[in-house]
Amino acid sequence: xxxSRAAFYCLLVSGAGAFHAPTSSRRNGVSSLKxxxxxxxxxxxxxxxxxxxxxxxxxxxxxxxxPRIHVTREDIQKDLDRRRPGQSRxxxxxxxxxxxxxxxxxxxxxxxxxxxxxxxxxxxxQRSQDYLENDMKVAYRPSHAxxxxxxxxxxxxxxxxxxxxxxxxxxxxxxxxIARKILKQYNDIEVLAYVSKVQDIxxxxxxxxxxxxxxxxxxxxxxxxxxVAEKMLERIDEIRKSGNSxxxxxxxxxxxxxxxxxxxxxxxxEADLAKACMSIPAAKGFESGDGFEGTLLTxxxxxxxxxxxxxxxxxxxxxxxxxxxxxxxxxxxNIVVKVAFKPTSTIGQAQNTVTRDGQEVELRGKGRHDxxxxxxxxxxxxxxxxxxxxxxxxxQKAQCELFANEAPLELQPNPMGSTAHREGGPSPKEAVAAQxxxxxxxxxxxx
Numbered sequence: 001x002x003x004s005r006a007a008f009y010c011l012l013v014s015g016a017g018a019f020h021a022p023t024s025s026r027r028n029g030v031s032s033l034k035x036x037x038x039x040x041x042x043x044x045x046x047x048x049x050x051x052x053x054x055x056x057x058x059x060x061x062x063x064x065x066x067p068r069i070h071v072t073r074e075d076i077q078k079d080l081d082r083r084r085p086g087q088s089r090x091x092x093x094x095x096x097x098x099x100x101x102x103x104x105x106x107x108x109x110x111x112x113x114x115x116x117x118x119x120x121x122x123x124x125x126q127r128s129q130d131y132l133e134n135d136m137k138v139a140y141r142p143s144h145a146x147x148x149x150x151x152x153x154x155x156x157x158x159x160x161x162x163x164x165x166x167x168x169x170x171x172x173x174x175x176x177x178i179a180r181k182i183l184k185q186y187n188d189i190e191v192l193a194y195v196s197k198v199q200d201i202x203x204x205x206x207x208x209x210x211x212x213x214x215x216x217x218x219x220x221x222x223x224x225x226x227x228v229a230e231k232m233l234e235r236i237d238e239i240r241k242s243g244n245s246x247x248x249x250x251x252x253x254x255x256x257x258x259x260x261x262x263x264x265x266x267x268x269x270e271a272d273l274a275k276a277c278m279s280i281p282a283a284k285g286f287e288s289g290d291g292f293e294g295t296l297l298t299x300x301x302x303x304x305x306x307x308x309x310x311x312x313x314x315x316x317x318x319x320x321x322x323x324x325x326x327x328x329x330x331x332x333x334n335i336v337v338k339v340a341f342k343p344t345s346t347i348g349q350a351q352n353t354v355t356r357d358g359q360e361v362e363l364r365g366k367g368r369h370d371x372x373x374x375x376x377x378x379x380x381x382x383x384x385x386x387x388x389x390x391x392x393x394x395x396q397k398a399q400c401e402l403f404a405n406e407a408p409l410e411l412q413p414n415p416m417g418s419t420a421h422r423e424g425g426p427s428p429k430e431a432v433a434a435q436x437x438x439x440x441x442x443x444x445x446x447x
Contacts (some may be wrong), residue, residue, distance in 0.1 A: 007325055041276065045391040045399070047175045052157045053165035059120035060171025062178060064394070065105065066115030069185065071082045071178050074138075076100050077120065078168065084380040087207075088220035090236050091370050097124065100174055112178075119174045123167075138355045138410045144345040152358060166281045166373065169380045173212045174384020179390040186393065187419060191214065195374045196224045196338065197249035198232040208253045208334050222375045240371035243348030247282075248374050250339045252381045254389060257324065259332035259416040260400065261392040268328025270337070270391055276384035277339045282373050285340030289323025297321075313422030314415045325371040332417015335389075342375050 004038055011097045040048040051058030077100055084098040085091055098121050105117030140147040145164035149156040155406050157163070171289045183189035203225040215224035221236070232248075239246040262269025272287040279287055294302050300348035304326075310445035317333055324335035347367040353363045370376060415422050 003361075041172075041279065042387060042396040045179065045387065047171065047387065048338075049168055049171035051123075051168070051171070052163055053123070054204060055123060057120050057122040058167055058170045059118065059313060060175050062105070062117040062119075062175045065112050065117055065178060066112065066182065066394075067112050067184060069112040069178070070183055070202065071106065071112060072110045073102055075181060076102070076177040077176050079173050079180070079379050079383065081123070082217070082364060083169065083173045083376055085370075085376070086427075088375070090220060090233070090240060090372055091376055098170060117175075117178065119171070121170050121174075138357070139353050139361050140356070141346055141365060142225045142351050142404060143342070158212040158347055164281065166370075166376070166380075169280065169383075172280075172387070173301055173383045176379070176386045179383070179386035182390050187258055188256050189389065190387045191252065191382045191389070192255075193250050193252035193385075195221055195229075195232065195248060195378065195380045196251035196329065198235055198372070198374065199246060199248060201228065201231050201235055202249075203228040206251075208336060209255070211253075216378065220375060222378050236372045239260050241255055244371070245344035245347050245369075247284075247341050248344040248371045248372070249379050250341065250374060250381050250386050252337050252339070254324070254335040254385055256419050257330050257389060257417075258419065259337050261389065261396050262325065262329040263395075264328055264408060268325075269330055269335075269388075270323075270325045272388050272392065273335075273337055273385060276388045277337065277381060280339070280341075280377065280380050282341045282344065282377070283339050284342045285338075287338040287340075288318050288325060290321040291323075291338060292297055294321060298444075308414075308426050311424060312415075312420065313424070313426035314417060314420035316416075316418065334418070335385075337385065339377070341377055344370050424440070 021192045022089045040046060042064070046063045047060050048063075049058070055427045081096045101122075103118040103363050105113055107113055116146050124220065138177070140150070146156065146158075149164060169325075180191060184295060192211065192213055194203070194206065194211065198221070203223050206224050211224045218224070219226065219233070221229045221232045222288050223232055236246055262272075273288070276285045277283055282436055290297070290302065302321050304317055304319045304322050307318055308314070314332070318330065320333045320336065322331065323337060324330055324333040346369045348365055350362050350364045352360065354360055409423060414427070426437065
């Protein structure tokens, strides 16, 4: 099959780090072109992950990392240890050390060179016979990617689910650990997630300004509210013992993010965060700020009113129902997102399904699987949020901060956000307005 030069160019750029040769299929006299893509994420700070659950290993290539960042293997291993299987009775018992090997991109002093960083984790404890020596070899697991992968590619990695397995996220978490270092070094930015809901059991009293990673990791559910965590654990255990699975919600908070990250229209910060988080296995829903609950409020109740911080002089919001993002651009308050995860599709109870050749059968899942993905999803969500923030930070620096704003201070917008400071403190004009000169009238004409 011949393809045009333009089509070949599209193949190269769409592959984004992993080129796949096109294949031709002819049906009803029409020739179509199929391409393998979707393994890369990010524009400037860009990752490409590779490997299958039961293959030789999984890994990531990170391109666009700034030079002169000190990153050790231990920095990356810390996050991988939080993601790895076999941590507790409510995670899969697969025994993997998930020891990372850094293949390139760092000098002997553990400093980034600005060149691609390649990292790999070898698979050690895969048990392919759990899939290949029973009905799971030919029958599709209900609500799993088995059937859709087969429909798309015409072939699939049966053992372990291939790239639909959560093992693929090792590469994301490894790269996310580097992103975490960059954010911390740039503006003391923290990205922390926790399990906020298991079925109908919800943690509503977590202080998003003060909770720590130690609070989250203090129990195996990874909920910083100990009383609620105990109820969550009881529910997970109850479901686990019955051979079933359970889902819930992970909340992620990013602190000290400067105002200005994100872009209007298609590259809104929350849109990219949604894509990042919804790409995680088993993710089924995404909310930014108050999300769907905000639809129950009026505009007056939902709006985050502005005020001037009396200490820093910066523009702040009295509430944070927007979740730190307005108009698709960060406003300097805590970024708060929620990700809903479905119950694990592989369960130990019998379910009706079909085989690859179209026969109706009954299937009982075998192998080692998480009864609840939420505890191990925490570092995955943190990684995807951190990767997105670094990508947007670098784009902001490239477009809007290439040249300094040399306008007089009084003509510049007032600094905005929790970490911003106005030179000289609060403006005298704002102080006068604050003493009460009445509401400001505004005529608005929007579509």
